[in-house]
Amino acid sequence: MSFYLTEEEIQQMRTNGYIGPFDLYERDEILEKYKNIRAKMFDRKNAAYDLEHTSVVSGYDRHLDIDALSEHVMNPIIVNKVNSILGPDLICWRSEMFPKYPGDEGTDWHQADTFSHASGAPQIRWPGESDFGGAITVWTALTDVSEEVGCLCFIPGTHEEMYYDESKDMEYTPDEVNALEKDGVKRGFFGYDYRNLQKDPSWKPDESQAVPIKMKAGQFVIFWSTLMHSSLPNITKDQTRLGFAARYVPAAVDIYPDTDSVTEYGSELSLEKYGVVSVSGERNDSHNRVLDESLNGFSFKR
Structure with a gap:
Protein backbone atom coordinates (compact mmCIF):
# COMPACT_ATOMS: atom_id res chain seq x y z
CA MET A 1 0.00 0.00 0.00
CA SER A 2 1.04 3.59 -0.50
CA PHE A 3 0.32 6.43 1.87
CA TYR A 4 1.24 9.48 -0.18
CA LEU A 5 -0.32 12.89 0.38
CA THR A 6 -3.17 13.88 -1.90
CA GLU A 7 -2.76 16.85 -4.26
CA GLU A 8 -4.98 18.87 -1.93
CA GLU A 9 -2.82 17.96 1.08
CA ILE A 10 0.36 18.86 -0.83
CA GLN A 11 -1.12 22.26 -1.61
CA GLN A 12 -2.05 22.73 2.05
CA MET A 13 1.53 21.88 2.99
CA ARG A 14 2.90 24.39 0.49
CA THR A 15 0.57 27.12 1.73
CA ASN A 16 0.65 26.58 5.48
CA GLY A 17 3.99 24.84 6.06
CA TYR A 18 2.35 21.95 7.92
CA ILE A 19 -0.18 19.18 7.39
CA GLY A 20 -1.99 16.86 9.79
CA PRO A 21 -2.52 15.41 12.31
CA PHE A 22 -2.68 11.94 10.77
CA ASP A 23 -3.50 8.66 12.52
CA LEU A 24 -0.59 6.24 12.87
CA TYR A 25 -1.02 3.95 15.89
CA GLU A 26 -4.10 2.65 17.67
CA ARG A 27 -4.42 4.01 21.19
CA ASP A 28 -3.62 0.73 22.99
CA GLU A 29 -0.66 0.18 20.66
CA ILE A 30 0.93 3.60 21.25
CA LEU A 31 0.43 3.48 25.01
CA GLU A 32 2.21 0.11 25.09
CA LYS A 33 5.00 1.56 22.93
CA TYR A 34 5.17 4.56 25.25
CA LYS A 35 5.81 2.33 28.28
CA ASN A 36 8.49 0.40 26.39
CA ILE A 37 10.24 3.47 24.98
CA ARG A 38 10.19 5.41 28.24
CA ALA A 39 11.80 2.52 30.12
CA LYS A 40 14.53 2.13 27.49
CA MET A 41 15.33 5.85 27.39
CA PHE A 42 17.29 5.38 30.60
CA ASP A 43 19.42 2.56 29.18
CA ARG A 44 22.25 4.25 27.28
CA LYS A 45 24.62 1.32 26.82
CA ASN A 46 24.08 1.38 23.03
CA ALA A 47 23.20 5.07 22.68
CA ALA A 48 25.03 7.13 20.09
CA TYR A 49 26.17 9.68 22.65
CA ASP A 50 27.88 9.15 25.98
CA LEU A 51 25.68 11.39 28.13
CA GLU A 52 23.78 11.37 31.36
CA HIS A 53 20.06 10.82 30.79
CA THR A 54 19.39 14.20 32.45
CA SER A 55 21.18 16.13 29.71
CA VAL A 56 19.01 18.26 27.41
CA VAL A 57 20.37 16.38 24.40
CA SER A 58 20.04 12.92 25.94
CA GLY A 59 16.92 12.42 23.83
CA TYR A 60 18.80 12.93 20.57
CA ASP A 61 18.89 10.15 17.96
CA ARG A 62 17.43 7.39 20.08
CA HIS A 63 16.16 5.83 16.84
CA LEU A 64 19.75 4.62 16.58
CA ASP A 65 19.49 2.35 19.64
CA ILE A 66 15.81 1.81 20.58
CA ASP A 67 14.15 -0.70 18.25
CA ALA A 68 10.64 0.76 18.51
CA LEU A 69 11.98 4.14 17.38
CA SER A 70 14.16 2.57 14.67
CA GLU A 71 11.03 0.95 13.26
CA HIS A 72 9.05 4.17 13.67
CA VAL A 73 11.30 6.41 11.55
CA MET A 74 10.97 3.89 8.67
CA ASN A 75 7.19 3.52 8.93
CA PRO A 76 5.79 3.71 5.37
CA ILE A 77 2.81 5.78 6.50
CA ILE A 78 5.28 8.49 7.51
CA VAL A 79 7.86 7.92 4.78
CA ASN A 80 5.42 8.04 1.86
CA LYS A 81 3.92 11.30 3.08
CA VAL A 82 7.36 12.87 3.38
CA ASN A 83 8.23 11.45 -0.07
CA SER A 84 5.33 13.54 -1.38
CA ILE A 85 7.16 16.66 -0.22
CA LEU A 86 10.88 15.84 -0.59
CA GLY A 87 10.98 13.18 -3.30
CA PRO A 88 11.93 9.50 -3.35
CA ASP A 89 15.51 9.57 -1.97
CA LEU A 90 15.07 10.23 1.71
CA ILE A 91 17.14 10.04 4.89
CA CYS A 92 16.30 10.47 8.54
CA TRP A 93 19.16 12.52 9.94
CA ARG A 94 18.01 13.24 13.49
CA SER A 95 15.39 12.39 16.05
CA GLU A 96 14.56 14.07 19.33
CA MET A 97 12.41 13.13 22.29
CA PHE A 98 10.38 16.02 23.70
CA PRO A 99 9.02 15.43 27.20
CA LYS A 100 7.10 18.19 28.94
CA TYR A 101 6.53 17.51 32.63
CA PRO A 102 3.89 19.12 34.86
CA GLY A 103 4.86 22.75 35.44
CA ASP A 104 7.36 22.88 32.55
CA GLU A 105 7.61 26.08 30.56
CA GLY A 106 6.63 26.41 26.94
CA THR A 107 9.15 26.58 24.11
CA ASP A 108 9.64 30.00 22.56
CA TRP A 109 8.85 30.80 18.92
CA HIS A 110 11.63 29.68 16.61
CA GLN A 111 12.60 28.48 13.14
CA ALA A 112 15.43 26.19 12.01
CA ASP A 113 17.07 26.33 8.58
CA THR A 114 20.65 25.06 8.96
CA PHE A 115 20.19 24.07 12.64
CA SER A 116 23.27 26.11 13.57
CA HIS A 117 21.44 28.15 16.21
CA ALA A 118 22.88 26.21 19.15
CA SER A 119 26.01 24.60 17.69
CA GLY A 120 27.37 27.66 15.89
CA ALA A 121 27.94 25.79 12.60
CA PRO A 122 25.51 24.44 9.98
CA GLN A 123 24.36 20.91 10.73
CA ILE A 124 22.71 20.41 7.34
CA ARG A 125 23.81 21.79 3.98
CA TRP A 126 21.61 21.53 0.92
CA PRO A 127 23.33 21.12 -2.46
CA GLY A 128 23.56 23.92 -5.01
CA GLU A 129 23.32 27.66 -4.51
CA SER A 130 20.26 27.76 -2.28
CA ASP A 131 20.91 29.10 1.20
CA PHE A 132 17.42 28.23 2.44
CA GLY A 133 16.52 24.61 3.04
CA GLY A 134 15.49 23.33 6.43
CA ALA A 135 14.13 19.86 7.11
CA ILE A 136 10.78 18.14 7.37
CA THR A 137 9.86 17.32 10.95
CA VAL A 138 7.43 14.52 11.76
CA TRP A 139 6.22 15.05 15.35
CA THR A 140 4.42 12.05 16.84
CA ALA A 141 2.35 12.21 20.02
CA LEU A 142 3.16 9.34 22.38
CA GLU A 148 -3.12 22.26 28.95
CA VAL A 149 -0.19 19.82 28.66
CA GLY A 150 1.74 22.04 26.22
CA CYS A 151 0.80 21.35 22.62
CA LEU A 152 2.72 22.65 19.62
CA CYS A 153 1.63 25.95 18.06
CA PHE A 154 2.25 27.02 14.45
CA ILE A 155 1.94 30.31 12.61
CA PRO A 156 0.78 29.18 9.16
CA GLY A 157 2.58 30.44 6.08
CA THR A 158 5.77 31.57 7.84
CA HIS A 159 7.99 28.80 6.44
CA GLU A 160 9.29 30.63 3.36
CA GLU A 161 11.01 33.53 5.15
CA MET A 162 13.59 33.35 7.94
CA TYR A 163 13.01 35.90 10.68
CA TYR A 164 16.12 34.76 12.53
CA ASP A 165 19.82 34.78 11.67
CA GLU A 166 21.20 31.44 12.83
CA SER A 167 24.79 32.66 12.41
CA LYS A 168 24.39 35.01 15.39
CA ASP A 169 25.66 33.95 18.80
CA MET A 170 23.37 32.72 21.55
CA GLU A 171 24.85 32.38 25.02
CA TYR A 172 23.88 29.18 26.81
CA THR A 173 22.60 30.13 30.27
CA PRO A 174 20.87 27.08 31.77
CA ASP A 175 20.07 28.91 35.00
CA GLU A 176 17.69 31.08 32.99
CA VAL A 177 15.84 28.23 31.36
CA ASN A 178 12.75 28.93 33.49
CA ALA A 179 13.23 32.68 33.84
CA LEU A 180 11.67 34.00 30.62
CA GLU A 181 8.08 35.14 30.72
CA LYS A 182 6.91 36.72 27.47
CA ASP A 183 3.53 38.33 27.03
CA GLY A 184 2.26 36.51 30.10
CA VAL A 185 3.32 33.04 28.87
CA LYS A 186 6.18 31.17 30.52
CA ARG A 187 8.56 30.36 27.65
CA GLY A 188 12.22 29.66 27.03
CA PHE A 189 14.45 27.72 24.67
CA PHE A 190 16.31 25.14 26.74
CA GLY A 191 18.73 27.67 28.23
CA TYR A 192 18.86 30.09 25.28
CA ASP A 193 16.98 33.27 24.47
CA TYR A 194 15.94 32.84 20.86
CA ARG A 195 15.15 36.54 20.52
CA ASN A 196 18.91 37.14 20.29
CA LEU A 197 18.79 35.74 16.75
CA GLN A 198 16.11 38.07 15.44
CA LYS A 199 17.11 39.94 12.29
CA ASP A 200 14.96 42.84 13.48
CA PRO A 201 15.24 43.22 17.28
CA SER A 202 11.88 45.03 17.42
CA TRP A 203 9.99 42.34 15.50
CA LYS A 204 7.48 40.07 17.23
CA PRO A 205 5.68 37.01 15.87
CA ASP A 206 2.01 37.64 15.11
CA GLU A 207 0.58 35.35 17.76
CA SER A 208 -2.96 36.28 16.76
CA GLN A 209 -2.41 33.90 13.81
CA ALA A 210 -1.12 31.03 15.97
CA VAL A 211 -2.81 27.63 15.65
CA PRO A 212 -2.64 25.15 18.57
CA ILE A 213 -2.02 21.57 17.36
CA LYS A 214 -4.01 19.28 19.61
CA MET A 215 -3.35 15.58 19.01
CA LYS A 216 -4.42 12.18 20.24
CA ALA A 217 -1.81 9.65 21.32
CA GLY A 218 -0.66 7.84 18.17
CA GLN A 219 -1.14 10.76 15.77
CA PHE A 220 1.57 12.73 13.96
CA VAL A 221 1.91 16.12 12.30
CA ILE A 222 4.33 17.10 9.51
CA PHE A 223 5.92 20.56 9.26
CA TRP A 224 8.85 22.42 7.77
CA SER A 225 11.50 23.25 10.36
CA THR A 226 11.46 26.80 8.95
CA LEU A 227 7.84 27.23 10.02
CA MET A 228 7.42 29.48 13.07
CA HIS A 229 6.62 27.05 15.87
CA SER A 230 6.51 26.98 19.66
CA SER A 231 4.81 25.08 22.45
CA LEU A 232 2.63 26.06 25.38
CA PRO A 233 3.57 25.40 29.02
CA ASN A 234 2.31 22.31 30.80
CA ILE A 235 -0.05 23.77 33.37
CA THR A 236 -1.27 20.41 34.68
CA LYS A 237 -0.23 18.93 38.01
CA ASP A 238 0.01 15.28 37.05
CA GLN A 239 0.19 14.83 33.25
CA THR A 240 3.40 14.40 31.26
CA ARG A 241 3.38 15.19 27.54
CA LEU A 242 5.74 13.14 25.39
CA GLY A 243 6.40 13.72 21.72
CA PHE A 244 8.95 12.22 19.35
CA ALA A 245 10.29 14.26 16.42
CA ALA A 246 12.00 12.62 13.44
CA ARG A 247 13.71 14.92 10.92
CA TYR A 248 14.02 14.10 7.22
CA VAL A 249 15.89 15.60 4.26
CA PRO A 250 16.73 14.42 0.72
CA ALA A 251 19.69 12.03 0.53
CA ALA A 252 21.68 14.69 -1.35
CA VAL A 253 21.80 16.94 1.73
CA ASP A 254 25.15 16.99 3.56
CA ILE A 255 24.76 16.18 7.27
CA TYR A 256 27.17 17.65 9.85
CA PRO A 257 29.53 18.89 7.13
CA ASP A 258 33.21 19.27 7.97
CA THR A 259 32.94 18.20 11.61
CA ASP A 260 33.22 15.11 13.79
CA SER A 261 31.47 16.57 16.84
CA VAL A 262 28.57 18.85 17.72
CA THR A 263 28.28 21.19 20.69
CA GLU A 264 24.77 21.96 21.87
CA TYR A 265 23.11 22.99 25.13
CA GLY A 266 26.30 22.67 27.12
CA SER A 267 27.15 19.18 25.82
CA GLU A 268 29.64 18.03 23.20
CA LEU A 269 28.47 15.11 21.07
CA SER A 270 31.04 12.92 19.34
CA LEU A 271 29.76 11.73 15.96
CA GLU A 272 31.87 8.55 16.06
CA LYS A 273 28.81 6.28 16.30
CA TYR A 274 26.48 8.53 14.34
CA GLY A 275 25.04 7.86 10.88
CA VAL A 276 21.99 8.72 8.81
CA VAL A 277 19.24 6.22 7.99
CA SER A 278 18.18 5.74 4.38
CA VAL A 279 14.40 5.28 4.61
CA SER A 280 13.47 5.29 0.90
CA GLY A 281 14.90 5.49 -2.61
CA GLU A 282 18.59 5.60 -3.49
CA ARG A 283 21.09 5.94 -0.66
CA ASN A 284 24.00 8.36 -1.03
CA ASP A 285 27.20 7.27 0.73
CA SER A 286 29.42 9.84 -0.97
CA HIS A 287 29.08 12.51 1.71
CA ASN A 288 27.13 10.90 4.57
CA ARG A 289 27.76 7.77 6.62
CA VAL A 290 24.68 5.61 6.00
CA LEU A 291 23.97 2.95 8.63
CA ASP A 292 22.91 -0.56 7.62
CA GLU A 293 21.77 -1.33 11.14
CA SER A 294 21.16 0.46 14.41
CA LEU A 295 23.56 0.43 17.33
CA ASN A 296 21.23 -2.17 18.84
CA GLY A 297 21.38 -4.42 15.77
CA PHE A 298 18.05 -3.42 14.18
CA SER A 299 18.34 -3.76 10.40
CA PHE A 300 17.78 -0.58 8.38
CA LYS A 301 18.02 -2.49 5.10
CA ARG A 302 14.90 -2.31 2.96
Whole structure:
Protein backbone atom coordinates (compact mmCIF):
# COMPACT_ATOMS: atom_id res chain seq x y z
CA MET A 1 0.00 0.00 0.00
CA SER A 2 1.04 3.59 -0.50
CA PHE A 3 0.32 6.43 1.87
CA TYR A 4 1.24 9.48 -0.18
CA LEU A 5 -0.32 12.89 0.38
CA THR A 6 -3.17 13.88 -1.90
CA GLU A 7 -2.76 16.85 -4.26
CA GLU A 8 -4.98 18.87 -1.93
CA GLU A 9 -2.82 17.96 1.08
CA ILE A 10 0.36 18.86 -0.83
CA GLN A 11 -1.12 22.26 -1.61
CA GLN A 12 -2.05 22.73 2.05
CA MET A 13 1.53 21.88 2.99
CA ARG A 14 2.90 24.39 0.49
CA THR A 15 0.57 27.12 1.73
CA ASN A 16 0.65 26.58 5.48
CA GLY A 17 3.99 24.84 6.06
CA TYR A 18 2.35 21.95 7.92
CA ILE A 19 -0.18 19.18 7.39
CA GLY A 20 -1.99 16.86 9.79
CA PRO A 21 -2.52 15.41 12.31
CA PHE A 22 -2.68 11.94 10.77
CA ASP A 23 -3.50 8.66 12.52
CA LEU A 24 -0.59 6.24 12.87
CA TYR A 25 -1.02 3.95 15.89
CA GLU A 26 -4.10 2.65 17.67
CA ARG A 27 -4.42 4.01 21.19
CA ASP A 28 -3.62 0.73 22.99
CA GLU A 29 -0.66 0.18 20.66
CA ILE A 30 0.93 3.60 21.25
CA LEU A 31 0.43 3.48 25.01
CA GLU A 32 2.21 0.11 25.09
CA LYS A 33 5.00 1.56 22.93
CA TYR A 34 5.17 4.56 25.25
CA LYS A 35 5.81 2.33 28.28
CA ASN A 36 8.49 0.40 26.39
CA ILE A 37 10.24 3.47 24.98
CA ARG A 38 10.19 5.41 28.24
CA ALA A 39 11.80 2.52 30.12
CA LYS A 40 14.53 2.13 27.49
CA MET A 41 15.33 5.85 27.39
CA PHE A 42 17.29 5.38 30.60
CA ASP A 43 19.42 2.56 29.18
CA ARG A 44 22.25 4.25 27.28
CA LYS A 45 24.62 1.32 26.82
CA ASN A 46 24.08 1.38 23.03
CA ALA A 47 23.20 5.07 22.68
CA ALA A 48 25.03 7.13 20.09
CA TYR A 49 26.17 9.68 22.65
CA ASP A 50 27.88 9.15 25.98
CA LEU A 51 25.68 11.39 28.13
CA GLU A 52 23.78 11.37 31.36
CA HIS A 53 20.06 10.82 30.79
CA THR A 54 19.39 14.20 32.45
CA SER A 55 21.18 16.13 29.71
CA VAL A 56 19.01 18.26 27.41
CA VAL A 57 20.37 16.38 24.40
CA SER A 58 20.04 12.92 25.94
CA GLY A 59 16.92 12.42 23.83
CA TYR A 60 18.80 12.93 20.57
CA ASP A 61 18.89 10.15 17.96
CA ARG A 62 17.43 7.39 20.08
CA HIS A 63 16.16 5.83 16.84
CA LEU A 64 19.75 4.62 16.58
CA ASP A 65 19.49 2.35 19.64
CA ILE A 66 15.81 1.81 20.58
CA ASP A 67 14.15 -0.70 18.25
CA ALA A 68 10.64 0.76 18.51
CA LEU A 69 11.98 4.14 17.38
CA SER A 70 14.16 2.57 14.67
CA GLU A 71 11.03 0.95 13.26
CA HIS A 72 9.05 4.17 13.67
CA VAL A 73 11.30 6.41 11.55
CA MET A 74 10.97 3.89 8.67
CA ASN A 75 7.19 3.52 8.93
CA PRO A 76 5.79 3.71 5.37
CA ILE A 77 2.81 5.78 6.50
CA ILE A 78 5.28 8.49 7.51
CA VAL A 79 7.86 7.92 4.78
CA ASN A 80 5.42 8.04 1.86
CA LYS A 81 3.92 11.30 3.08
CA VAL A 82 7.36 12.87 3.38
CA ASN A 83 8.23 11.45 -0.07
CA SER A 84 5.33 13.54 -1.38
CA ILE A 85 7.16 16.66 -0.22
CA LEU A 86 10.88 15.84 -0.59
CA GLY A 87 10.98 13.18 -3.30
CA PRO A 88 11.93 9.50 -3.35
CA ASP A 89 15.51 9.57 -1.97
CA LEU A 90 15.07 10.23 1.71
CA ILE A 91 17.14 10.04 4.89
CA CYS A 92 16.30 10.47 8.54
CA TRP A 93 19.16 12.52 9.94
CA ARG A 94 18.01 13.24 13.49
CA SER A 95 15.39 12.39 16.05
CA GLU A 96 14.56 14.07 19.33
CA MET A 97 12.41 13.13 22.29
CA PHE A 98 10.38 16.02 23.70
CA PRO A 99 9.02 15.43 27.20
CA LYS A 100 7.10 18.19 28.94
CA TYR A 101 6.53 17.51 32.63
CA PRO A 102 3.89 19.12 34.86
CA GLY A 103 4.86 22.75 35.44
CA ASP A 104 7.36 22.88 32.55
CA GLU A 105 7.61 26.08 30.56
CA GLY A 106 6.63 26.41 26.94
CA THR A 107 9.15 26.58 24.11
CA ASP A 108 9.64 30.00 22.56
CA TRP A 109 8.85 30.80 18.92
CA HIS A 110 11.63 29.68 16.61
CA GLN A 111 12.60 28.48 13.14
CA ALA A 112 15.43 26.19 12.01
CA ASP A 113 17.07 26.33 8.58
CA THR A 114 20.65 25.06 8.96
CA PHE A 115 20.19 24.07 12.64
CA SER A 116 23.27 26.11 13.57
CA HIS A 117 21.44 28.15 16.21
CA ALA A 118 22.88 26.21 19.15
CA SER A 119 26.01 24.60 17.69
CA GLY A 120 27.37 27.66 15.89
CA ALA A 121 27.94 25.79 12.60
CA PRO A 122 25.51 24.44 9.98
CA GLN A 123 24.36 20.91 10.73
CA ILE A 124 22.71 20.41 7.34
CA ARG A 125 23.81 21.79 3.98
CA TRP A 126 21.61 21.53 0.92
CA PRO A 127 23.33 21.12 -2.46
CA GLY A 128 23.56 23.92 -5.01
CA GLU A 129 23.32 27.66 -4.51
CA SER A 130 20.26 27.76 -2.28
CA ASP A 131 20.91 29.10 1.20
CA PHE A 132 17.42 28.23 2.44
CA GLY A 133 16.52 24.61 3.04
CA GLY A 134 15.49 23.33 6.43
CA ALA A 135 14.13 19.86 7.11
CA ILE A 136 10.78 18.14 7.37
CA THR A 137 9.86 17.32 10.95
CA VAL A 138 7.43 14.52 11.76
CA TRP A 139 6.22 15.05 15.35
CA THR A 140 4.42 12.05 16.84
CA ALA A 141 2.35 12.21 20.02
CA LEU A 142 3.16 9.34 22.38
CA THR A 143 0.60 10.70 24.85
CA ASP A 144 -2.52 12.80 24.38
CA VAL A 145 -1.55 16.40 23.61
CA SER A 146 -3.89 19.19 24.68
CA GLU A 147 -3.30 22.89 25.19
CA GLU A 148 -3.12 22.26 28.95
CA VAL A 149 -0.19 19.82 28.66
CA GLY A 150 1.74 22.04 26.22
CA CYS A 151 0.80 21.35 22.62
CA LEU A 152 2.72 22.65 19.62
CA CYS A 153 1.63 25.95 18.06
CA PHE A 154 2.25 27.02 14.45
CA ILE A 155 1.94 30.31 12.61
CA PRO A 156 0.78 29.18 9.16
CA GLY A 157 2.58 30.44 6.08
CA THR A 158 5.77 31.57 7.84
CA HIS A 159 7.99 28.80 6.44
CA GLU A 160 9.29 30.63 3.36
CA GLU A 161 11.01 33.53 5.15
CA MET A 162 13.59 33.35 7.94
CA TYR A 163 13.01 35.90 10.68
CA TYR A 164 16.12 34.76 12.53
CA ASP A 165 19.82 34.78 11.67
CA GLU A 166 21.20 31.44 12.83
CA SER A 167 24.79 32.66 12.41
CA LYS A 168 24.39 35.01 15.39
CA ASP A 169 25.66 33.95 18.80
CA MET A 170 23.37 32.72 21.55
CA GLU A 171 24.85 32.38 25.02
CA TYR A 172 23.88 29.18 26.81
CA THR A 173 22.60 30.13 30.27
CA PRO A 174 20.87 27.08 31.77
CA ASP A 175 20.07 28.91 35.00
CA GLU A 176 17.69 31.08 32.99
CA VAL A 177 15.84 28.23 31.36
CA ASN A 178 12.75 28.93 33.49
CA ALA A 179 13.23 32.68 33.84
CA LEU A 180 11.67 34.00 30.62
CA GLU A 181 8.08 35.14 30.72
CA LYS A 182 6.91 36.72 27.47
CA ASP A 183 3.53 38.33 27.03
CA GLY A 184 2.26 36.51 30.10
CA VAL A 185 3.32 33.04 28.87
CA LYS A 186 6.18 31.17 30.52
CA ARG A 187 8.56 30.36 27.65
CA GLY A 188 12.22 29.66 27.03
CA PHE A 189 14.45 27.72 24.67
CA PHE A 190 16.31 25.14 26.74
CA GLY A 191 18.73 27.67 28.23
CA TYR A 192 18.86 30.09 25.28
CA ASP A 193 16.98 33.27 24.47
CA TYR A 194 15.94 32.84 20.86
CA ARG A 195 15.15 36.54 20.52
CA ASN A 196 18.91 37.14 20.29
CA LEU A 197 18.79 35.74 16.75
CA GLN A 198 16.11 38.07 15.44
CA LYS A 199 17.11 39.94 12.29
CA ASP A 200 14.96 42.84 13.48
CA PRO A 201 15.24 43.22 17.28
CA SER A 202 11.88 45.03 17.42
CA TRP A 203 9.99 42.34 15.50
CA LYS A 204 7.48 40.07 17.23
CA PRO A 205 5.68 37.01 15.87
CA ASP A 206 2.01 37.64 15.11
CA GLU A 207 0.58 35.35 17.76
CA SER A 208 -2.96 36.28 16.76
CA GLN A 209 -2.41 33.90 13.81
CA ALA A 210 -1.12 31.03 15.97
CA VAL A 211 -2.81 27.63 15.65
CA PRO A 212 -2.64 25.15 18.57
CA ILE A 213 -2.02 21.57 17.36
CA LYS A 214 -4.01 19.28 19.61
CA MET A 215 -3.35 15.58 19.01
CA LYS A 216 -4.42 12.18 20.24
CA ALA A 217 -1.81 9.65 21.32
CA GLY A 218 -0.66 7.84 18.17
CA GLN A 219 -1.14 10.76 15.77
CA PHE A 220 1.57 12.73 13.96
CA VAL A 221 1.91 16.12 12.30
CA ILE A 222 4.33 17.10 9.51
CA PHE A 223 5.92 20.56 9.26
CA TRP A 224 8.85 22.42 7.77
CA SER A 225 11.50 23.25 10.36
CA THR A 226 11.46 26.80 8.95
CA LEU A 227 7.84 27.23 10.02
CA MET A 228 7.42 29.48 13.07
CA HIS A 229 6.62 27.05 15.87
CA SER A 230 6.51 26.98 19.66
CA SER A 231 4.81 25.08 22.45
CA LEU A 232 2.63 26.06 25.38
CA PRO A 233 3.57 25.40 29.02
CA ASN A 234 2.31 22.31 30.80
CA ILE A 235 -0.05 23.77 33.37
CA THR A 236 -1.27 20.41 34.68
CA LYS A 237 -0.23 18.93 38.01
CA ASP A 238 0.01 15.28 37.05
CA GLN A 239 0.19 14.83 33.25
CA THR A 240 3.40 14.40 31.26
CA ARG A 241 3.38 15.19 27.54
CA LEU A 242 5.74 13.14 25.39
CA GLY A 243 6.40 13.72 21.72
CA PHE A 244 8.95 12.22 19.35
CA ALA A 245 10.29 14.26 16.42
CA ALA A 246 12.00 12.62 13.44
CA ARG A 247 13.71 14.92 10.92
CA TYR A 248 14.02 14.10 7.22
CA VAL A 249 15.89 15.60 4.26
CA PRO A 250 16.73 14.42 0.72
CA ALA A 251 19.69 12.03 0.53
CA ALA A 252 21.68 14.69 -1.35
CA VAL A 253 21.80 16.94 1.73
CA ASP A 254 25.15 16.99 3.56
CA ILE A 255 24.76 16.18 7.27
CA TYR A 256 27.17 17.65 9.85
CA PRO A 257 29.53 18.89 7.13
CA ASP A 258 33.21 19.27 7.97
CA THR A 259 32.94 18.20 11.61
CA ASP A 260 33.22 15.11 13.79
CA SER A 261 31.47 16.57 16.84
CA VAL A 262 28.57 18.85 17.72
CA THR A 263 28.28 21.19 20.69
CA GLU A 264 24.77 21.96 21.87
CA TYR A 265 23.11 22.99 25.13
CA GLY A 266 26.30 22.67 27.12
CA SER A 267 27.15 19.18 25.82
CA GLU A 268 29.64 18.03 23.20
CA LEU A 269 28.47 15.11 21.07
CA SER A 270 31.04 12.92 19.34
CA LEU A 271 29.76 11.73 15.96
CA GLU A 272 31.87 8.55 16.06
CA LYS A 273 28.81 6.28 16.30
CA TYR A 274 26.48 8.53 14.34
CA GLY A 275 25.04 7.86 10.88
CA VAL A 276 21.99 8.72 8.81
CA VAL A 277 19.24 6.22 7.99
CA SER A 278 18.18 5.74 4.38
CA VAL A 279 14.40 5.28 4.61
CA SER A 280 13.47 5.29 0.90
CA GLY A 281 14.90 5.49 -2.61
CA GLU A 282 18.59 5.60 -3.49
CA ARG A 283 21.09 5.94 -0.66
CA ASN A 284 24.00 8.36 -1.03
CA ASP A 285 27.20 7.27 0.73
CA SER A 286 29.42 9.84 -0.97
CA HIS A 287 29.08 12.51 1.71
CA ASN A 288 27.13 10.90 4.57
CA ARG A 289 27.76 7.77 6.62
CA VAL A 290 24.68 5.61 6.00
CA LEU A 291 23.97 2.95 8.63
CA ASP A 292 22.91 -0.56 7.62
CA GLU A 293 21.77 -1.33 11.14
CA SER A 294 21.16 0.46 14.41
CA LEU A 295 23.56 0.43 17.33
CA ASN A 296 21.23 -2.17 18.84
CA GLY A 297 21.38 -4.42 15.77
CA PHE A 298 18.05 -3.42 14.18
CA SER A 299 18.34 -3.76 10.40
CA PHE A 300 17.78 -0.58 8.38
CA LYS A 301 18.02 -2.49 5.10
CA ARG A 302 14.90 -2.31 2.96
